[in-house]
Amino acid sequence: MELLVQQFFTLLGLIFCLHLILKFLGFSKYLFPRLWGVLPPSFFQTLGEWAVVTGAGDGIGKAYAIELANRGMNIVMISRTLEKLQKVALEIELTTGRNVKIIQADFTKNKIYEHIEENLKGLEIGVLVNNVGMLHSPDPCSFLAVPDNDENLINCNVVSVIKMTRLVLKQMAQRRQGIVLNISSAFGSFPCPLYAIYSASKVFVTTFSKALQAEYKSEGIIIQAVTPYGVSTPMTKNQSTNLITKSSRDFVQESLNHITHGSETFGCLAHAVLGCIMNQVPMWVIHSTRVQEYFLDFINTKQSKE
Template identity: 85%
Template sequence: MELLLQQLFIVLGLLFCLRLALKCLGFSKYLFPRLWGVLPPSFFQSLGKWAVVTGAGDGIGKAYSIELANRGMNIVMISRTLEKMQRVAMEIEQTTGRNVKIIQADFTKNKIYEHIEECLKELEIGILVNNVGMLPSPHPCCFLTGPDNDESLINCNVTSAVKMTRIILKQMKQRRKGLILNISSAFGSFPCPLYAIYSASKAFVTTFSKALQAEYKSKGIIIQAVTPYGVSTPMTKNPSTNIITKSSRDFVRESLNHVAQGSETFGCIAHAALGCIINHIPLWVIHSTRVQEFCLHIINRKQNKE
């Protein structure tokens, strides 16, 4: 019996060490990206002539539009904010010389995709960035306390990714190449109180991306969920940047270095490190009433100061 217990503990110890080694190996892609392969400068252009970015008028979508243009792509910007897109388009055309096409569409609505598909006809699309998204309320809150905008949020966060992927994946499959980046959130990696519907919508995006990558990786197509923590954008009320909270431009630049490194990425080393810490916190701690009350107290104090 004693020998059996010794063998059991040895096996458990080996499994723990193996799990730790795999974690370290995964983390090394952020520390030593060159060991995982450096993308050639022509990589993005080799996928196709055009990149389509949703929610492109501001924040992360704007940053992807500018950065992909800097890397040689023509850009299709899709958003409901026409004036913002026009300003970004002018900046891209003047600084990079790339072509920009603008499509105005409100992703909280469902009757937009036929128009979008018609506008994208005849374009050789190599990259799709499903970035558009929304929070149910400006600040974290309990489900019943927040506004009743569930349909708009699901259309924007979930339906948009599915519909846009269906439109563009067809031609990528025919050409046997393409890149789809689905901008999710680290809050989708666990059931996050005070962000219940947002967390659930992003969990869908991450799972959807991973399943599609398994289906289409043999067709030469990369489909990746990007799951950041803090990024300073208008949606998050533009918080000050620091070691964790990245500017949109810095986050996008770093995340594009990891597009060929698996079906999910935190996008940057700081968020990967934070993810390692949070993933080891027991879920019962995060879900405890005291933690939620403390978070709401901090939020209320911040709102009162504002």
């Protein structure tokens, strides 16, 4: 019996050590990205001439459009506000010399995809960034505390990813190359109270991305969910940047270095560390009424000081 107990704890120790090794390997791609392979400067150009970015008028989408142009790609920018698109397009053309095509579309609507498909005809698309997204409310709040905009949010956060991926993946599969980056959120890694619909929509994006990667990786296509924590954008009220909250530009530049490192990435080292910490927090703590009340009080106090 004593020998059996000893063997059990030995096995338990080996499993724990293996767990730590796997965790370290996961972090090593952020700590030592060169060990995992450095993408050559011409990498993106070899995939196709054009990159398509949704929600490209500002925030993370704008940063992807600019950075992919800096890396040699022509850009298709799709968003709702024409003035923002025109401003960013001019900036890209003047600073990078790349071609930019604008498609105005409101992703809260469903009758836009024929228009988008028509405007994408004849373009060799190497990269698709499904970035467009929206919150159910500018501030965290309970489900019944905001007007019913559920359909708009689902169309924008979920349907857009499905429809745009279907449009572009067809030609990528024919050419057996391409990248689809689906911008999800770390809030989709656990059921997040006060962001219920948003959190659920990002669960879909992450799961959808991983399933498609399993289906199409043998055809030379990369499909990756990008799951950041804090990024300073208009949607997050342009929060001040710090160790955790990244600027859109810094986050995108780092996240593009990890596109060959698996079907899901936090995008940067700081968010990977935070994700590891959050995974150790018991769900009952996150879901407790007291924690939610404290969080709401913290947000209200912060806003009153601004």
